[in-house]
Amino acid sequence: MKVKKINAERMGYSNKLMVFNLIRYSPGISRNEITKITGLDKSTVTKITYELISKNLIHEGNRKLSQGPGRKPIRLEAVDTAAASIVVKVGVEKTVLGLGYLNNFIEKVSAFDTPKNFSSFVSKVAFEVNKIYKDKNGTNIVGISFSFPGMIDRKNLIIEYVPHFNWSNVDLKNAFLKELPYWEKPIFAANEAKLALQAELYFNKEIKNLNNGVYIFISQGIGGALLIDGQIYLGPNYTAGEFGHMTIHEDGEKCFCNNRGCWETFASIDTISKIYEYSNGKLEGQNYEEKFKNLIDKAQKRENNAYEIIDKMLYYLAVGAVNLINTLNPEFVIFGGYGYLFPDNYFTQIGNLIKERALKPTLKTFKKATKPYFDIETACLMGANLRVMDEFSEKALV
Incomplete structure (x- = not known):
């Protein structure tokens, strides 16, 4: 009984x-x-x-x-004010902080240039978090969640490796609590691409009812996440999906990871912007996001050789995607991160290249190469908030 x-x-x-x-x-x-x-x-x-x-x-x-x-x-x-999270998207150039709510609303609060030195970074984050916490009087804040452009041990809150900053084997939790010893709420941290895919799974109708897919995170590098049988595959060390570091050309340019010819050295937004600037002079913009937006605009207008450079980027994105499709047999590929800036014809072009180059049996179940539902910041912040709210929801109903 x-x-x-x-x-x-x-x-x-x-x-x-x-x-x-x-x-x-x-x-x-x-x-x-x-x-x-x-x-x-x-x-x-x-x-x-x-x-x-x-x-x-x-x-x-x-x-x-x-x-x-x-x-x-x-x-x-959901009642928005029932619970709130502080969400932190750490980017290669810029870090964005916001508040996430139980009803999935994201409020961006502040941003700063990301320090390359980890101690400086943690001090700056702690300052901004403390400010947000005091402004809210701690009311209904139930956790903090970080999105990082690198490999993160979710369980132990260890930054295993962030290539662009050379942060390696860093104890995030201990460093954060040294700055904010009063903090007693749960702390979460994860890779940006996996958080972005989590957000897409809940809200992107284009992939509704699809259980196997690849999320390619295009930024100053290329990251990724895998959906296998309806679950985001993390790997035993939480490092699965680092597609950007597969070798496209064995004698290619040296990557931040110390390998050569990595995929991201052919198709990241900073690489593409630098190629344009080498032959045409500086692009307008304070950072590579702004420069890349400007480059896409020039490509659409066929200014200088911008179209040819973007065309080559799309080619390499398709080549990398074909490798993944042939290996993993997914139903979809999302070109996320700054892929949200791509006009629709770019996805048509990538899709046609995939059809030409991928193994025919894999295409029987492959549905689409598509754009993300969220922009790069919102995707990471939304995914970070979902991690906090999923745990809150489980505890709230006990």
Whole structure:
């Protein structure tokens, strides 16, 4: 009898968490829609939603638009102020801090040039975090989450390796708590590409119901993440998906990682911008993001040799993607990061190259090469926030 009681309690908790997460990930969903998706009966869904409302975790919104007769269903949404996270996107050139909320809203708060020295970086982050925390009086902040352009041990909060800064085997948690000893909330850290893919999985309708895919994170390097059987594959050391460091040309340029001919030395935004500047002079922009935007604009206008340079970048992106498609047999490839800047015809061009070069059997299940739903900053901040809110949700329903 005791075993049955425990199982019933676990099932009740599981059902509550499933319903709560559906509402978090699908703002505006109705009770009827939850019933259809989960298979739970209407009375169970009604009971759970009223319990969530009583805990101030969700609220009822306006009635949904409906073509049919009868009363329109009520929208259900997470209460934004029920929980907040401090989210930190660490970039090669710029670090962005923001607040994430239970309803998935992201508020960008501050930004600064990323110091190459780790101690300076942690001091600057701690200063900004302390400011945000005091401004909010700590109200409803339930954790902090970092996105890094490198390899991160999620479990132990160790920065294994960030190539552009040469940060290696750094204890992030210990360094952060030395700066902010009062901090008692959970701390999270992960690779930027994996967080971006997590955000895409929840909100990108282009990959809905697809279980195997590749996310290519285009920035000052090239990172990546893998979706295998519906789960983001981390690897035993959390380093899976470092596609940017596969060798495209064995005698190529030396990479930050000390290898030669890495994929990112042919197709990262700083590489492409430098190639243009070598023959045409400085691009306008304070950083490589701004320069790359300017370069794409010039390519669209066919100014100088900008189009030819971007064309070569797309070629190398396709070559790398074909290697991954032939190896992993995915259903989709998202060209994320600064890929969000690409016009639609770039994806058509990459897709055509993939069709030409990939093994034909792999193309039987390959659906698309597509752009990301989120821009580079929002993707990382959203993914970072989801990690905090997923843990909060589990604890809130106990």
